[in-house]
Amino acid sequence: MAQPDRPFRTPLNAVRAFECAARLLSYTRAAEELGVTQGAVSRQIATLESYIGQPLFRRIGRGIALTFAGERYAAEVRDALAILESASARIMRRPDESVLIVGATAIASRWLIGRLAEFQRAHRALSVHLRDVTSTAELHGIDIAVLSEAAREPSLESLEILRERLIPVCSPATDVPQTHDALAEGTLLHLTAYPDAWANWFAAAEFKGAYGFAGPVFDDVALAIEAAIQGQGIAIAPAHAVETDIESGRLLAPFPISVSSGRRYHLAWPKAKGRLQKVRLFRDFILAAPAVGRLDKT
Amino acid sequence: MAQPDRPFRTPLNAVRAFECAARLLSYTRAAEELGVTQGAVSRQIATLESYIGQPLFRRIGRGIALTFAGERYAAEVRDALAILESASARIMRRPDESVLIVGATAIASRWLIGRLAEFQRAHRALSVHLRDVTSTAELHGIDIAVLSEAAREPSLESLEILRERLIPVCSPATDVPQTHDALAEGTLLHLTAYPDAWANWFAAAEFKGAYGFAGPVFDDVALAIEAAIQGQGIAIAPAHAVETDIESGRLLAPFPISVSSGRRYHLAWPKAKGRLQKVRLFRDFILAAPAVGRLDKT
DNA sequence: ACAATTCATGAGATTTTCTCATATTATAAC
């Protein structure tokens, strides 16, 4: 009823029989290849010809030859079926044991990247793909992920790996604040995601004075860090996210005081994949990484 | 038995159902589009997934979404099916009324080409394809042909259009023979296809002397004509084949005497196509062409 | 002329696919 009429569809199995017969120029041999009788092939092709509305083969004597139209059709059909079969063949190769797909939030990626390089070095046989993932709901197709939430669904497992702490950082190339007063007078970079960060930090530092509320506010943590690197001010950033920048000297943490953001990062993975060696290797590697808690003294 | 085992073949109809469901992201709507029930689609896709060995859709709540593998597979499948459907669509457009496929032997083509241009000009709506054909047995896919044999098969019709005559020709740039004696002394180009041509010609010219038997022999009439054009000697060629060369001044026929080769050219066409306007137009055009008999005084 | 090979076809068996009815699962509204 919903259909205009009948949106005639090419009879696909007949097309396959045709492709085979066109290639072998023989119904009999096509039948062999397809594992059916010659009569079946004959019928299939008759079906296709009647659908097409014209002969695809000329019957010459006891053999067959393609008509011009058939010749052309055969070429196109061959292409299409080749695409199909190769697509099937590829997808049928089960997800490789040697490819590990790791998911992570944007901020966690910042920290992960350094780790991944190390992991990669330790397990050259594995190739690691990093994919953006925000929540445990997006874990399909992913072997294991670093997220700021624990897994609640019963099909997932997770382990806490890091309690996020925030720490002030700035470029070593700028006027690095040496005192809390100097800091309070500097340009403070704020993060939408952590609105109370600076307040909490100054409280933790037992600083009583006023400080720069008016600094720029960033929605994107990575952008704030980038701004700090470029010397545009002092950011208060997740310690794990600036770890590599500090190591490389692009950033400096002028004060040892850090505050908790409340976020806890977890490794999360589908239970079904927990037993895969590649997943276990990665999980063990991350848990064993000495750096996990380095800047993370609660 | 001949088969190694089973050369597993992608279940094509399941693939089609998948393509549809992947596009609409709904079994229910796919079922509507395919004109079957939802359950049928569900089963088809289950079949495909079990063939593929992995899920193509994720069942999320009351809906479905493609898995990563499914996403990729869908894209490839879509391409393949599109090729298939468009190939079918094209072939199903019956052979166009606006395309005339003309067959001709190599030598007849030489004469036809000039005519075709004229025909083309007279019927701009038609596009004409010229295809090499040697005998009436090769007429499939051809609307009408010029051949040196009449049609014997009952499915064909034919009409004589030209009795081939042979006439001496040479390049105007060379020493053009003015007398029969001069001709007899010149380099005569012989044709395998017409071994007695020169003998017959000299007989017709009532020439009694000796003449150059020793000239080069050509298997290919076109090559002999080309040789004559290049001034390598005097060829005795089918008048119709050199008509345009004479008109353009590239060749010269020094003597008005011609002899019959015995060959008679015919227009031949499948009876089934005799009624098509494009075929009738061409047939009438050829028959009416004033030039057909011009060099053909028996 | 005859044997062998090949495609075509009728009749019935077989297999696949579809429908119908119902179960299952998840969302959305109350």
Place this chain on the structure above:
DNA sequence: GTTATAATATGAGAAAATCTCATGAATTGT
């Protein structure tokens, strides 16, 4: 929460497509 709703999954039998078998017809090669 509970219920209504909307989607996919599935069991059983019906329907349809497909295949096999047997045979016919046409052609080639001996």
